[in-house]
Amino acid sequence: MGELGVTIPRILVVDDDPEMRNMMTQFLRQNGSIALPAATEFEISRHLETGRIDLILLDVMLGDENGLDICRRLRTEQDVPVIMVSALSADNQRMAGYEVGADDYIVKPFNPKLLLARVKAVLSRARRSSSLVHRRNTKTYTFSGWTYDAKRDVVLSPAGVQVALSRREMALLQTLLANQHIPLTREEIAEALDVTGDAAQSQDKVGRSIDMLVARLRSKIEIDPKDPRILKTERGTGYIFSVDATESDT
Amino acid sequence: MGELGVTIPRILVVDDDPEMRNMMTQFLRQNGSIALPAATEFEISRHLETGRIDLILLDVMLGDENGLDICRRLRTEQDVPVIMVSALSADNQRMAGYEVGADDYIVKPFNPKLLLARVKAVLSRARRSSSLVHRRNTKTYTFSGWTYDAKRDVVLSPAGVQVALSRREMALLQTLLANQHIPLTREEIAEALDVTGDAAQSQDKVGRSIDMLVARLRSKIEIDPKDPRILKTERGTGYIFSVDATESDT
DNA sequence: GCGCTTGGTAACAACGTGTAACGGGTCGGG
């Protein structure tokens, strides 16, 4: 289901409590996003001006400044999704969060998984509304007789038989097609897949998972998996898609 | 099985006082309707988008927001009957309520029986007028040959045969239609369907019930439930309504 | 040749999902 060219979400974490800030940034980074800590409105503005921000996690209580005010200002000036974070669970506070236009609201202490779920929800909502046009990749790739129809996420063998690839195998194939003839390290592949795929943790610990993924993909699209002609190994580096794939629109 | 007949009224209870909200929802539920609590305009919109609403009980005083304004907006945008509820009995206020198009007006504290009587009156009036004249939340959705008539809560197969969906299945279908192409987590679906108040934060105790609900809906609207084309699974996330549904008025 | 590193892969474990089967709950007649 992954599409090519999905960018890693950049999330601004605003909280004046350093411990909380670290905890949240840590967690978000472990789950495949770029987390930028900030403690003051000044820092928020700086980040908004200097780089793309996809989502702001905004604590309601910020020293002298009021998170609600900031949120209100953000909504009027820029169109950045905001999730309010608060230690207060009082109903009226919750309401106040919605009133100023927060996209969601979460109460400390929260379940990390819940936070992640909401972040994803808000992000996907934002992504969808920002590009009304179907951003679906509608290309069709052909290589060595094989056909990959990105529109329908379907792979056809040279004989025309549909081959069942798992989601992750699909994602790998897409990544390779987007980087033909370019050797990719395991880390690069893992990073490309984690953004696209399911829940993920991009750490240095890639292990052998990519090896296995490659092996499984080979077993499905290589005539002789022992002697790969399409997906070759670059010893000491990683893997490389080493045939020409022609693109065509559907 | 297919009980054509009176559908249970779905009533949105809008009040910013939690106690009042609970009292009213409790009472309405005990009297055979589905009562959905809401406290802000945001929640109102959410409910109007995700499911059929037959009547709105709207408190005049809503924190910053003004119930009258909301009512006015509702009347211009959608045609949902509204009963204004107010602690103010001043005549001019009463007038203001009618002026913005409320179908009735009731003053707190009120006699529960009186409330029920007015609710019934407004509902039956709405039903009658809807059968005679135009409007109502009467969109009709069409997708993959299927037709969902929101007005009669009826689903027709591509062949034109009526399919009996349970209430919960209907609700799921409605939620999905309101969120086409957007992946929904099990929690989000449960929250959208559950009448158990806004347990937004509380427990993620959804279990497998949504899975089963999805399976049951699939068995009724998918040609091959094993290979769903309409209601797809987003592994690690939830489910997604992945075909285009065209809306049309009746 | 000898070691050391790197990659292939079988076997296993962990996890998410589909679904059959069961049982409690509700509703509407007899």
Add this chain to the structure above:
DNA sequence: CCCGACCCGTTACACGTTGTTACCAAGCGC
């Protein structure tokens, strides 16, 4: 009041996917 039909959540099991571990072979420098 009971009975049967239906709705719906729970449980248990099957199955596919994916990461880990362990072992072996291939490559490479000496």
